Amino acid sequence: AQKITQTQPGMFVQEKEAVTLDCTYDTSDPSYGLFWYKQPSSGEMIFLIYQGSYDQQNATEGRYSLNFQKARKSANLVISASQLGDSAMYFCAMRDSPGGGGFKTIFGAGTRLFVKA
């Protein structure tokens, strides 16, 4: 069954430090994609990073990296050198093809990140 779990409702990090946001998933589809989105207080959904299930290397996008551990079914987001503007909700998402054609993307419950000055 398709499932995605974020166990940290809230996280605090000191400015300029790194922080890891946890995400675990479950799917029976061998081909899937994992995403992270940022939702600031304005409400928009901002795409951050993508990891394909067959990608050999962990995805990186600037200060964002995705720690992909396939055997453990985890896809944690690492934000390096946190900035005050990183304070937001972060959502992990998974896309797979559960049958019937096409792809379906579901989201976790989110982690609220607070960056302290």
Add this chain to the structure above:
Amino acid sequence: GAGVSQSPRYKVTKRGQDVALRCDPISGHVSLYWYRQALGQGPEFLTYFNYEAQQDKSGLPNDRFSAERPEGSISTLTIQRTEQRDSAMYRCASSPGDTIYFGEGSWLTVV
């Protein structure tokens, strides 16, 4: 258009009325999704389309909710006989195949 466009942005309706929410996806995007998002929670999957075909509607809460995308582009989410519990943000997203891009959402308040 440049992004996913949704209308209306804000809708207040009386309980029992029908509501139609419109989504205009990014041109050329094959897939279109509808999600519902309550404050402080993640987007809850409702339904999605590939072209005009509704591939999965398992997330629609009950038979008062329906969606269509008749020509494989613009989509409409319709809620019949609205109830107060339907109050939420309804988000549309489109995708060329992998990353999905969200619209700004339609805030629905049922009074």
